[in-house]
Amino acid sequence: xxxxxxxxxxxxxxxxxxxxxxxxxxxxxxxxxxxxxxxxxxxxxxxxxxxxxxxxxxxxxxxxxxxxxxxxxxxxxxxxxxxxxxxxxxxxxxxxxxxxxxxxxxxxxxxxxxxxxxxxxxxxxxxxxxxxxxxxxxxxxxxxxxxxxxxxxxxxx
Amino acid sequence: xxxxxxxxxxxxxxxxxxxxxxxxxxxxxxxxxxxxxxxxxxxxxxxxxxxxxxxxxxxxxxxxxxxxxxxxxxxxxxxxxxxxxxxxxxxxxxxxxxxxxxxx
Amino acid sequence: xxxxxxxxxxxxxxxxxxxxxxxxxxxxxxxxxxxxxxxxxxxxxxxxxxxxxxxxxxxxxxxxxxxxxxxxxxxxxxxxxxxxxxxxxxxxxxxxxxxxxxxxxxxxxxxxxxxxxxxxxxxxxxxxxxxxxxxxxxxxxxxxxxxxxxxxxxxxxxxxxxxxxxxxxxxxxxxxxxxxxxxxxxxxxxxxxxxxxxxxxxxxxxxxxxxxxxxxxxxxxxxxxxxxxxxxxxxxxxxxxxxxxxxxxxxxxxxxxxxxxxxxxxxxxxxxxxxxxxxxxxxxxxxxxxxxxxxxx
Amino acid sequence: xxxxxxxxxxxxxxxxxxxxxxxxxxxxxxxxxxxxxxxxxxxxxxxxxxxxxxxxxxxxxxxxxxxxxxxxxxxxxxxxxxxxxxxxxxxxxxxxxxxxxxxxxxxxxxxxxxxxxxxxxxxxxxxxxxxxxxxxxxxxxxxxxxxxxxxxxxxxxxxxxxxxxxxxxxxxxxxxxxxxxxxxxxxxxxxxxxxxxxxxxxx
Numbered sequence: 001x002x003x004x005x006x007x008x009x010x011x012x013x014x015x016x017x018x019x020x021x022x023x024x025x026x027x028x029x030x031x032x033x034x035x036x037x038x039x040x041x042x043x044x045x046x047x048x049x050x051x052x053x054x055x056x057x058x059x060x061x062x063x064x065x066x067x068x069x070x071x072x073x074x075x076x077x078x079x080x081x082x083x084x085x086x087x088x089x090x091x092x093x094x095x096x097x098x099x100x101x102x103x104x105x106x107x108x109x110x111x112x113x114x115x116x117x118x119x120x121x122x123x124x125x126x127x128x129x130x131x132x133x134x135x136x137x138x139x140x141x142x143x144x145x146x147x148x149x150x151x152x153x154x155x156x157x
Numbered sequence: 158x159x160x161x162x163x164x165x166x167x168x169x170x171x172x173x174x175x176x177x178x179x180x181x182x183x184x185x186x187x188x189x190x191x192x193x194x195x196x197x198x199x200x201x202x203x204x205x206x207x208x209x210x211x212x213x214x215x216x217x218x219x220x221x222x223x224x225x226x227x228x229x230x231x232x233x234x235x236x237x238x239x240x241x242x243x244x245x246x247x248x249x250x251x252x253x254x255x256x257x258x259x260x261x
Numbered sequence: 262x263x264x265x266x267x268x269x270x271x272x273x274x275x276x277x278x279x280x281x282x283x284x285x286x287x288x289x290x291x292x293x294x295x296x297x298x299x300x301x302x303x304x305x306x307x308x309x310x311x312x313x314x315x316x317x318x319x320x321x322x323x324x325x326x327x328x329x330x331x332x333x334x335x336x337x338x339x340x341x342x343x344x345x346x347x348x349x350x351x352x353x354x355x356x357x358x359x360x361x362x363x364x365x366x367x368x369x370x371x372x373x374x375x376x377x378x379x380x381x382x383x384x385x386x387x388x389x390x391x392x393x394x395x396x397x398x399x400x401x402x403x404x405x406x407x408x409x410x411x412x413x414x415x416x417x418x419x420x421x422x423x424x425x426x427x428x429x430x431x432x433x434x435x436x437x438x439x440x441x442x443x444x445x446x447x448x449x450x451x452x453x454x455x456x457x458x459x460x461x462x463x464x465x466x467x468x469x470x471x472x473x474x475x476x477x478x479x480x481x482x483x484x485x486x487x488x489x490x491x492x493x494x495x496x497x498x499x500x501x502x503x504x505x506x507x508x509x510x511x512x513x514x515x516x517x518x519x520x521x522x523x524x525x526x527x528x529x530x531x532x533x534x535x536x537x538x539x540x541x542x543x544x545x546x547x548x549x550x551x552x553x554x555x556x557x558x
Numbered sequence: 559x560x561x562x563x564x565x566x567x568x569x570x571x572x573x574x575x576x577x578x579x580x581x582x583x584x585x586x587x588x589x590x591x592x593x594x595x596x597x598x599x600x601x602x603x604x605x606x607x608x609x610x611x612x613x614x615x616x617x618x619x620x621x622x623x624x625x626x627x628x629x630x631x632x633x634x635x636x637x638x639x640x641x642x643x644x645x646x647x648x649x650x651x652x653x654x655x656x657x658x659x660x661x662x663x664x665x666x667x668x669x670x671x672x673x674x675x676x677x678x679x680x681x682x683x684x685x686x687x688x689x690x691x692x693x694x695x696x697x698x699x700x701x702x703x704x705x706x707x708x709x710x711x712x713x714x715x716x717x718x719x720x721x722x723x724x725x726x727x728x729x730x731x732x733x734x735x736x737x738x739x740x741x742x743x744x745x746x747x748x749x750x751x752x753x754x755x756x757x758x759x760x761x
Contacts, residue, residue, distance in 0.1 A: 459616055460610075463664065532594075
C-alpha cells in the first residue's frame with residue numbers, strides 16, 4: 001500500500017513525463033497503478049471536453065466497435081455495458097455518458113494478451129447517449145454509441 | 158483497507174474469462190444525506206489493474222459513475238488454467254485492496 | 262329498525278355457515294377462487310404478455326446475475342461468518358446450527374425451509390432460524406439482532422449475509438417445503454388465511470394485489486401467489502441485491518415492505534406472521550427451481 | 559342507530575358464528591397471530607390490523623356476501639356518502655390529475671397530516687398520456703365520453719370515489735371519502751378528471 005501510494009504521488013508530481021508516456025495509449029499501460037488519474041478528463045463537464053482531455057479530439061464511427069447496452073435501463077444506478085472492439089490493434093477503450101455531470105466513466109488499457117473487450121456497470125442520471133471510444137496502436141480513434149433510456153420510479157420488486 | 162473482492166477466472170476456449178466484483182461504495186460526492194442535507198464526500202475507485210501470470214493485462218482508470226460494488230469483466234488470450242490472476246484497486250482517498258484467484 | 266337488524270344478523274350467521282366449505286376446502290394447489298376473483302366486479306383485461314420494457318429488464322438482469330451479482334460479496338461475507346467462531350459463546354454456526362438437514366449442513370437447506378424445528382418448537386424460515394441459532398448457540402442478544410434487522414446505506418446486518426450464503430447453497434435446487442409435516446401444514450393454512458385477510462384504512466389484503474393473474478401496480482407485474490408460477494415469481498430472487506440503494510435485502514424485508522404498502526402496521530421481525538406468509542408462498546412454489554440470490558430493481 | 563354501529567353488530571354476529579367454519583381453526587389462529595405480531599409504526603397504529611364490520615363480512619365470505627346481505631349493507635354504505643353542501647360535484651380536472659398521480663398516504667413511512675393522494679394510476683388506466691398505469695381496476699379512459707356528465711353521472715362518480723363499497727360491498731377499491739382519506743375538494747377534482755369534456759380522459 002505504501003509503495004503503491006508513493007508511486008502514485010510520484011506520478012502526480014511528474015505530470016510532464018506522464019503526458020509523454022500517455023502517447024502509448026489513452027493511459028500508461030506498463031506499470032501497475034503507476035499512471036496519474038486523469039483528473040482533467042474525469043472532471044470535464046461535457047463529452048467533447050472529456051474526449052479532448054484523453055486525446056480523442058477526432059474520432060471515426062466504426063461498425064467493428066460493438067457497444068451492448070439495454071434500450072431501457074431498469075435502474076439508472078446500475079446499467080450493464082459491454083464493449084468489444086474488432087478493430088485490429090486496439091489498445092485502449094474509454095466509455096462516456098453524454099448527459100452525466102462528468103461524462104468520462106472509465107478508460108481501459110489492454111496489454112499482454114488482453115482482448116479489447118470489457119464489461120462494466122455504470123450510473124446514469126437520465127436518458128443519454130452512451131459512447132465507447134477505441135484507440136489503436138497507430139493513434140487512431142474510433143467510436144460507437146447507443147441511447148439508453150432511464151426510467152424512474154417502481155416499487156420493491 | 159477495503160473489503161475483499163471476488164475474482165473468478167476460467168478458460169473459455171482460447172481465452173481466460175475474468176470476472177471481478179469489488180466491494181466499494183463508489184460515492185459520487187453529489188448525493189446528499191437526507192438528514193443533514195450535506196453531500197456525502199466523494200469516495201470512489203480511481204484505478205485498478207489486472208495481472209495474469211505476473212504480467213499486467215488490463216489497467217483501468219475509473220470515475221464516479223461506475224456503479225456501487227463495481228463489476229468488471231475481461232478476456233485474456235495466452236493465459237492457461239493454473240495461472241494466477243491478481244487484481245489491485247486504489248480509491249481517491251488512498252485506500253486500496255489486492256485479491257487474487259487462479260484460472261480454472 | 263331493531264327487527265331489521267336482528268334479521269340481518271341471523272342471515273349473516275346462516276350465510277357464514279353455508280359458505281364455510283367453499284372457503285375452507287379449496288385445495289392447496291388451486292387459487293382460492295372466492296378470494297381471488299369476483300364475477301360481479303368489472304375486471305380490466307388481463308395483461309398476460311409482458312411489455313417490451315419488462316422483457317428488456319429481465320434479459321439484462323439475467324445477464325448481470327450470470328456475469329457477477331454483487332450479492333456474491335455478501336455471500337462471501339456470510340460464508341466467513343458461518344464458519345467463524347463468533348458471539349459471546351465463541352462458537353461457529355457451522356459446528357452448532359442445524360438448518361434442518363443436520364448440524365452445519367447448508368447445501369439444500371434454504372429450499373426446504375420454512376420447516377419445523379423441534380428444538381425451537383416452531384416452524385421457521387431461513388432467516389428466523391439463523392437468528393435463532395445466533396441467539397441460542399452463539400449467545401447473541403435477540404434484541405440486538407432485532408433492533409436493525411434490514412440493510413440500509415452501507416449497513417448490512419450479519420443475518421442478511423448469512424441468509425445470502427445459505428440461500429446461495431440451494432441454487433439450482435427445487436423448492437421442497439415439507440408440507441407433509443403437520444406443523445408445517447398448519448402454518449401453511451394459517452398463512453393462507455392471512456393472505457386473504459382484509460383490514461386497515463384501505464381494506465387491503467395481500468390478495469388485493471397478489472390474488473389474481475395478470476395484474477399490475479403501475480408498471481410493476483404482480484405475481485398471483487396462490488399459483489405455483491406466481492408464488493415462484495414472488496419468492497425467486499430473494500435474498501436479493503437491490504440496485505436502488507445498493508443493499509442486500511431478504512424475504513423478511515420483502516414481507517415487511519409489502520405490509521407497509523398495504524397500509525398495515527409493522528409486522529415484528531422474524532415473527533410467526535412473516536413465517537406463515539413465507540411458508541404459504543414458498544410451499545406454493547414447491548417443485549420449481551430456486552435460481553439463487555438475485556438482483557432487484 | 560348509525561351505519562357503523564349497525565355493521566359492527568352484524569360483524570359481532572359473524573364472529574360468534576366463526577366456530578361453525580370448517581377451517582375456523584386456522585382463521586382463528588391467523589387472527590390471534592396477527593394480533594400479537596403487528597406493532598405501531600409511524601401513523602400505522604397496531605389496531606389497524608383489527609377488522610371493521612364491513613371487512614369482517616367480506617373476510618368471512620370470501621368477498622362474496624349473499625345478495626340480500628350485500629345489497630342491504632351497500633345501502634348502508636351509500637347512506638353515509640356526504641355530498642358537497644353547494645351541490646357542485648365537478649372541480650378542476652388538472653388538479654384531479656395531480657391527485658390521481660399521487661400514491662402518498664397512510665403508510666408508516668408517510669408523514670401524517672399531509673394531503674393524501676388518490677393512488678388512482680396505481681390501479682387504473684386514466685388519461686392516455688400516463689402510460690405507467692396499473693390494471694388491478696378497470697380502465698377509466700373515456701369514462702365521461704362513454705357515459706356523459708349528467709347530474710346523475712356526476713353523483714355516481716362522486717359517490718363511487720367516496721365509497722366504492724356502496725356499489726359493490728367487497729370491492730377492492732378503498733373507501734376514500736368514508737375513511738377521510740380524500741377531502742371533498744379532492745373528490746370533486748377527480749370527478750372532473752373523469753367527466754369534464756375538457757379532461758384528457760375524454761379526448
